[in-house]
Each structure stands twice: as structure tokens, then as C-alpha cells.
Amino acid sequence: MTATFSTTAVSKATVSASGMRAGRLFRRDTGLSCMVAFDRTLLAGPVEHAIDARRTCEAIVSSRPDAVLLSPGVLKSCRDLFADSRSPRIVLRIDYPMVGDFTLAGEEHHRMIATPAQAQAMGADAVVMCLISGYDDPRREADNLEAVAEAAHQCEVIGLPLIVEAVVWGSREGGRLDAERIARVARIGAELGADLIKAQFTGSPEDMQALAQSCPVPVLVLGGAAMNDDAALARFTRDALDNGARGVIFGRNAWQRESVTQGIERLVGIVHKYGSK
Numbered sequence: 001m002t003a004t005f006s007t008t009a010v011s012k013a014t015v016s017a018s019g020m021r022a023g024r025l026f027r028r029d030t031g032l033s034c035m036v037a038f039d040r041t042l043l044a045g046p047v048e049h050a051i052d053a054r055r056t057c058e059a060i061v062s063s064r065p066d067a068v069l070l071s072p073g074v075l076k077s078c079r080d081l082f083a084d085s086r087s088p089r090i091v092l093r094i095d096y097p098m099v100g101d102f103t104l105a106g107e108e109h110h111r112m113i114a115t116p117a118q119a120q121a122m123g124a125d126a127v128v129m130c131l132i133s134g135y136d137d138p139r140r141e142a143d144n145l146e147a148v149a150e151a152a153h154q155c156e157v158i159g160l161p162l163i164v165e166a167v168v169w170g171s172r173e174g175g176r177l178d179a180e181r182i183a184r185v186a187r188i189g190a191e192l193g194a195d196l197i198k199a200q201f202t203g204s205p206e207d208m209q210a211l212a213q214s215c216p217v218p219v220l221v222l223g224g225a226a227m228n229d230d231a232a233l234a235r236f237t238r239d240a241l242d243n244g245a246r247g248v249i250f251g252r253n254a255w256q257r258e259s260v261t262q263g264i265e266r267l268v269g270i271v272h273k274y275g276s277k
């Protein structure tokens with residue numbers, strides 16, 4: 001149910017199948033993971049630097065991150081790029097957290113777009129689902145929570161890791177990145193059965209420490225809108241890793257740039273060089 005690949009949490013003999021597979025998302029020598037989220041076009045349609053999804057995906061894969069988050073359609077059209085032994089692991093988004101305009105935070109109607117078993121059959125090594133805190137209508141939050149719980153049960157049955165993207169986002173959160181609210185929804189995601197959490201980072205070292213300490217499974221930090229500032233991105237990444245994050249899962253900050261390969265190779269270097277220190 002939880003991240004049983006942690007050597008301190010359970011005996012190695014009792015590691016679950018999902019825990020074993022979750023462990024494969026991390027590099028053995030650094031214990032960290034540098035993932036690229038390339039599912040933005042599922043959520044927002046064609047966006048700059050991702051008009052030709054295959055071309056961008058090719059550049060991402062050739063930069064050798066540890067895993068790539070994809071939509072079912074992009075996976076279907078790019079599967080061959082993941083077919084050698086050095087390929088990144090595949091993480092599949094199996095939900096669609098909003099309907100209509102991407103900017104309608106709090107108005108979403110959460111929907112599943114694949115089951116964990118379907119994702120596994122498509123080649124996924126792990127799946128991602130959102131758990132959004134702050135829907136305007138609490139019934140939507142309840143539906144979202146129920147879907148995550150159901151996916152966690154199904155993942156447990158087939159031994160597939162579940163990454164919960166636990167975010168404070170809805171209108172009831174008032175657009176604030178409140179550290180306690182972030183830690184709350186991350187903890188709920190873990191309690192529902194996530195193997196890993198994809199979470200927001202406020203930028204404060206203390207907030208990151210509190211989040212990592214209160215979340216019983218590894219936390220990966222998400223990136224959000226492109227900063228267009230490599231030095232700031234490097235600082236953000238190091239501040240997260242220095243204070244308990246076990247990796248990053250960046251989308252636009254990884255690939256929405258002139259040279260996708262250069263940007264991601266740099267990011268992989270930052271994450272794993274840090275881990276080797």
C-alpha cells in the first residue's frame with residue numbers, strides 16, 4: 001500500500017510488488033528521481049513547444065530522465081521510443097481532473113480515463129491521479145477522493161505504483177500556496193494508498209521539511225509554469241532536494257524551452273549530482 005521500497009520501513013522480504021516497481025523509478029546510486037511530466041497537452045490542448053508531441057517526446061526521452069509522465073494517446077504514438085533497456089520508465093495519467101476551460105480551478109469534474117489495469121497493459125510502470133483540495137462543491141472533492149481510493153485498491157491488486165498529484169488548487173483554497181494545506185492533501189493522498197506524492201513546493205526550506213516529514217511516502221516536487229530562468233529553477237530544485245524531496249516531476253520547466261534536450265540534461269545533472277554529494 002505504501003512505499004515499501006524504503007529500507008527502514010519494512011523488511012526487504014516483505015516488499016510489495018508496487019513498492020518494488022516504485023523503487024525502480026529512483027536511481028540506485030542517488031536514491032532520487034528526475035521525472036518529466038509531458039501530459040500538459042492532455043489538460044490544456046496544444047501548447048508552445050508541444051505542438052508536435054512526438055518530436056518533443058523524442059527530445060525528452062533522449063535526455064534520459066528517470067521517468068516520463070504521458071497521456072494515453074501520446075504513449076500510444078510514442079511507445080517505440082521507450083523500447084530499449086536505457087529508456088525512461090513510463091508513468092501514465094489515468095484521470096482528467098477538469099472539464100472545459102483549464103483555468104476553471106474549482107469547477108472541475110474529475111473523471112477517470114483509464115483503469116490501472118488498462119494502463120499496465122499499455123506499458124505503464126506507474127500511474128498518476130490528481131487529488132485536488134478546494135473544489136467549490138465538496139461533493140466533487142468527495143468524488144475525486146473516492147476515485148483515488150478505488151485506483152489505489154486496483155493498483156494494489158495488480159502491483160502497480162500509484163503517484164497521487166496532491167494539490168491545493170480549487171477556488172476554496174483562494175489561490176494561496178499554504179504549506180499546511182499542501183501537507184494536508186499530501187498526507188491524505190498517502191493515507192489513501194499512494195506510493196508516491198507529487199506535490200507543490202512553496203519555495204521555503206522549512207515548508208519542504210515539514211511536508212517531507214509529515215508524508216509517509218516519498219514526495220516529488222512539481223514544477224508549474226515555466227520560470228524561464230535556469231538559475232532560479234536550479235535553486236528551486238536544490239532547495240526542494242536539500243529539504244526532503246525525493247525528486248522532481250517537472251513539465252513546462254523541463255520541456256517548454258528552445259532546447260528541450262539541453263534543459264532536461266541539465267535538470268538530470270542537478271538532481272543526480274545533488275544526490276551523489
Ligand SMILES: O=C[C@H](O)COP(=O)(O)O
Pocket residue numbers: 037038039040043069165222223224225249250251252253
Ligand atoms: O499537472 C500537470 C502536468 O503534470 C504538467 O506539469 P507542469 O505543471 O509542471 O507543466
